[in-house]
Amino acid sequence: MAATGMADTAMPDTVSAAAAMPATLIDSHCHLDAAEFGRAAAEVADEAAAKGVRWIVVPSVERANFDTVAAMAQGHASCVYALGIHPMYVPHAAEHDLVLLRERVQRALDDPRFVAIGEIGLDFFIPELKQGALRDKQEHFYVEQLKIARDFDLPVILHVRRSQDTLLKYLRRIRVRGGIAHAFNGSEQQASAFTGLGFVLGFGGAMTYTRALQIRRLAAELPLDSIVLETDAPDIAPSWLHPAVNTPAQLPRIAAELAELRGQPVADIAHHTTHNVARVLPRLGSLMMA
Numbered sequence: 001m002a003a004t005g006m007a008d009t010a011m012p013d014t015v016s017a018a019a020a021m022p023a024t025l026i027d028s029h030c031h032l033d034a035a036e037f038g039r040a041a042a043e044v045a046d047e048a049a050a051k052g053v054r055w056i057v058v059p060s061v062e063r064a065n066f067d068t069v070a071a072m073a074q075g076h077a078s079c080v081y082a083l084g085i086h087p088m089y090v091p092h093a094a095e096h097d098l099v100l101l102r103e104r105v106q107r108a109l110d111d112p113r114f115v116a117i118g119e120i121g122l123d124f125f126i127p128e129l130k131q132g133a134l135r136d137k138q139e140h141f142y143v144e145q146l147k148i149a150r151d152f153d154l155p156v157i158l159h160v161r162r163s164q165d166t167l168l169k170y171l172r173r174i175r176v177r178g179g180i181a182h183a184f185n186g187s188e189q190q191a192s193a194f195t196g197l198g199f200v201l202g203f204g205g206a207m208t209y210t211r212a213l214q215i216r217r218l219a220a221e222l223p224l225d226s227i228v229l230e231t232d233a234p235d236i237a238p239s240w241l242h243p244a245v246n247t248p249a250q251l252p253r254i255a256a257e258l259a260e261l262r263g264q265p266v267a268d269i270a271h272h273t274t275h276n277v278a279r280v281l282p283r284l285g286s287l288m289m290a
């Protein structure tokens with residue numbers, strides 16, 4: 001809206017105030033309920049909010065924390081949540097957990113702070129999970145959770161570790177509405193396969209290490225409309241923090257790193273990555289408009 005009627009002298013103050021305001025950012029992946037944060041989770045989210053991290057997406061990892069992440073999102077203005085069973089928690093999950101997840105998702109549809117199915121996916125980095133019965137179980141849980149996402153038309157938040165092609169194989173069979181491939185690490189071809197299926201790619205702490213050539217090249221060269229920012233806190237500490245516990249308050253510096261890699265103003269990075277999250281997580285997009 002034009003500032004008609006406003007005294008001319010008010011303008012410089014308004015402009016400088018806006019410049020001093022941190023850009024609005026979204027941490028698209030943060031395990032704020034992790035034991036590392038303990039009772040300090042609210043302060044951790046407040047500290048991030050003071051630095052411009054307006055929203056934090058908190059995925060669940062197993063049945064035992066479905067209610068925890070939901071309560072966290074209902075209790076803190078910054079937080080929204082996803083429900084799912086993480087591949088590294090699949091070994092201890094029961095078949096019945098999939099039934100409980102579907103019921104829990106059905107109920108969560110009334111909750112505007114519920115935004116996605118996640119964190120789900122496949123982990124072929126851990127040797128025991130890569131073969132035999134545990135691999136079959138991982139694939140089974142992934143497929144069944146994709147079906148839940150498809151049936152409720154919800155986006156998914158994917159855990160991708162040495163599993164890009166198998167993840168893609170099932171995404172081609174079970175068509176979900178897209179989502180976020182979190183902590184993306186893969187080839188340019190795999191990146192475009194994910195974006196072709198409606199996904200954006202999450203970049204965070206791993207991108208801050210100069211030896212991470214492939215990730216840094218992708219971050220620099222992919223179209224900006226396929227990138228979102230994340231911390232994965234308390235994990236994947238950025239280079240300047242390593243080995244300390246990562247927090248969502250690191251996101252502005254991660255955004256600045258991406259801006260430098262791409263040679264673009266950080267304000268553009270903030271604007272586009274925030275818009276991208278709102279696009280792939282439309283329930284969060286609606287909250288942002290409210």
Ligand SMILES: [Zn+2]
Nearest residue numbers: 029031119232
């Ligand atoms: Zn995660």
